[in-house]
Amino acid sequence: MALQPAHIKRDTKAQDANFRDRISTVDQQGKRVWVYPKKPKGKLTRWRQRVAYALVALLLAGPFIHIGGEPLLMINLVERRFVFLGQTFWPQDFLIFVLGFLAFIVFVALFTVAFGRLFCGWACPQTVFMEHVFRRIEYFIEGDWKQQMALNKGPWTADKALKKTAKHLVFFGISFLIGNIFLAYIIGSGELLDIIREPASQHLGGLTAMFLFSGAFYGNFAFFREQACTTVCPYGRLQGVLLDRKSIVIAYDHVRGEQRAKFRKGEVRHEAGKGDCIDCRACVHVCPTGIDIRNGTQLECVNCTACIDACDHMMESVGLPTGLIRYASETEIADKKPFTFNLRLKAYSAVLVAIIGVLATLILMRSDVDSTLLRRPGMLFQKQADGRISNLYALKAVNKTQRTLPLRLELMNLDGEIKVIGKALELAPGELAQTEVFIILPKDQLAGIKTKVVVGIYSGDKLLEKVKTSFMGPM
Numbered sequence: 001m002a003l004q005p006a007h008i009k010r011d012t013k014a015q016d017a018n019f020r021d022r023i024s025t026v027d028q029q030g031k032r033v034w035v036y037p038k039k040p041k042g043k044l045t046r047w048r049q050r051v052a053y054a055l056v057a058l059l060l061a062g063p064f065i066h067i068g069g070e071p072l073l074m075i076n077l078v079e080r081r082f083v084f085l086g087q088t089f090w091p092q093d094f095l096i097f098v099l100g101f102l103a104f105i106v107f108v109a110l111f112t113v114a115f116g117r118l119f120c121g122w123a124c125p126q127t128v129f130m131e132h133v134f135r136r137i138e139y140f141i142e143g144d145w146k147q148q149m150a151l152n153k154g155p156w157t158a159d160k161a162l163k164k165t166a167k168h169l170v171f172f173g174i175s176f177l178i179g180n181i182f183l184a185y186i187i188g189s190g191e192l193l194d195i196i197r198e199p200a201s202q203h204l205g206g207l208t209a210m211f212l213f214s215g216a217f218y219g220n221f222a223f224f225r226e227q228a229c230t231t232v233c234p235y236g237r238l239q240g241v242l243l244d245r246k247s248i249v250i251a252y253d254h255v256r257g258e259q260r261a262k263f264r265k266g267e268v269r270h271e272a273g274k275g276d277c278i279d280c281r282a283c284v285h286v287c288p289t290g291i292d293i294r295n296g297t298q299l300e301c302v303n304c305t306a307c308i309d310a311c312d313h314m315m316e317s318v319g320l321p322t323g324l325i326r327y328a329s330e331t332e333i334a335d336k337k338p339f340t341f342n343l344r345l346k347a348y349s350a351v352l353v354a355i356i357g358v359l360a361t362l363i364l365m366r367s368d369v370d371s372t373l374l375r376r377p378g379m380l381f382q383k384q385a386d387g388r389i390s391n392l393y394a395l396k397a398v399n400k401t402q403r404t405l406p407l408r409l410e411l412m413n414l415d416g417e418i419k420v421i422g423k424a425l426e427l428a429p430g431e432l433a434q435t436e437v438f439i440i441l442p443k444d445q446l447a448g449i450k451t452k453v454v455v456g457i458y459s460g461d462k463l464l465e466k467v468k469t470s471f472m473g474p475m
Contacts, residue, residue: 023230024290024300034152035226036145037135038285042309051122052132059125060177063184063192070402074188081430087363090430092370092398099359106355110348112242116249120235121303126220126228129178131288131304134171134221141167145285171222172214179214226289229302236299243297245330246342250303252283252294252325253333260294263318276324282314283307283325293325367465369405369427371397371457374469376436381472388416389473390440395420397457399427405459409437412466413454416441439471446473 025033065072067086074083082089082097089096111119120127141163142148151160184192187206195203195210220228229236243249257277261269269276277294284292286307289300293307312322331337376392384390399405407425409418419438427433439453451471457464 025226025230033290035288035290036149037288038145039139040286040306040309042313044305045309048122048305049132052128055123055128060181063181063189071188074185076186088400088402090398090400092400096359096362099355099362103352103355103359106348106352109242110345110352113247113348114345116243116247117235117239117303121305127302127304130221130225133174137170138167168222172218175218175221176214178217179210182213183210230289230300239299248327248329248339249297250293250301250305250308250325251328251330251333255333257324276320278314278318280314282310286310368401369397369457369464370400371395371465371467373455373467375472381474384440388440388442389446390438391471393437393439393469395437396432396434397427398432399429402429404428408458410456410458412456414441414445416445441471449473449475
């Protein structure tokens with residue numbers, strides 16, 4: 001990872017010399033290093049807890065919140081139906097999906113360029129559940145980091161078996177709840193309640209999915225833990241591309257902190273050639289990914305602020321100013337320059353605004369029906385007995401609403417007739433219908449070999465969409 005100050009003084013310890021050669025949770029033999037973070041305390045930790053519990057409450061309530069009869073959010077991959085803020089989207093809205101994804105990517109890039117991995121520390125579901133739910137339960141049952149280390153290294157006793165059993169039972173229970181909620185975002189809260197109420201034999205697929213989700217969440221939060229951030233998630237590695245010296249991250253003030261040395265009461269540290277860092281390692285002890293933030297920004301850092309609270313507490317204890325570790329940019333620390341909205345941020349912002357503008361326009365102009373009307377290839381015009389000319393067309397229409405739509409077709413720019421072959425068009429929610437229609441026009445309506453035709457698609461008296469096509473006639 002970048003953003004290591006070139007002029008910072010380093011300890012001569014081997015771990016400081018090669019800390020970037022491997023991630024903090026894997027040793028030189030490639031084995032897992034289990035992280036025992038100390039329980040964090042402080043102002044930022046309390047604020048993160050409030051945000052986290054609000055997000056958890058929103059996540060749990062999300063499937064049961066409805067807008068206009070539709071859920072707040074649903075991603076039904078089985079039926080290819082997607083609901084966002086009560087609006088239903090189908091695969092036919094592919095362009096909206098693409099633009100929405102692009103807007104999300106540009107927003108992530110813009111946010112990261114400006115504020116680093118702030119999302120990871122404050123709003124990422126992995127961090128929210130791991131640090132504010134599962135880790136809190138672990139602290140409550142097994143104690144703080146020292147007690148956890150002693151418990152895991154000690155022999156199996158009745159007390160250890162009781163604590164481990166209780167912890168994993170609670171972990172699985174919460175994972176089961178999360179798995180149910182996650183399933184509700186896919187199939188809908190109504191279907192989930194049916195699975196719960198009705199016999200299991202009627203919902204084997206849903207029950208299987210429920211237990212698979214629960215097992216995945218349990219394995220992640222009970223065993224995999226920070227590996228999801230340091231090994232699986234690509235966001236940390238993207239920092240090397242997105243961050244620069246002007247990005248605000250959780251940073252150690254090396255100008256003020258170096259040289260590190262133990263604290264001695266009554267000593268004037270700067271006169272003794274010492275920085276404000278008392279080398280207490282409190283910032284390392286609380287880190288949930290096991291890094292030393294004093295080495296600079298690293299891919300494992302999730303910006304959780306635990307090191308800020310720990311350092312501030314130690315600074316207050318020894319009578320030194322707080323803020324040795326804080327939200328800051330390398331430019332601010334090394335050059336004393338404040339954060340500015342630079343050209344790079346302006347460029348990202350302009351692209352983001354443009355994409356959002358196009359996306360909002362498409363959503364506002366989105367019709368209830370998406371249809372195509374194409375003349376049958378290889379078919380010539382037909383002359384009717386009364387002298388009128390007819391063309392055969394293939395009609396495809398998809399209902400993008402959650403209500404049944406009876407459709408009728410009407411010529412809008414010419415006098416003529418439209419005949420639907422077969423039964424009348426009536427589309428169920430999400431249904432794609434295909435049929436054939438004849439457009440019949442008097443000769444005096446023709447403008448030559450090709451005549452432009454505009455067909456209105458109505459449901460009752462409401463015009464849903466206009467479709468343009470061409471009509472072939474005699475010379």
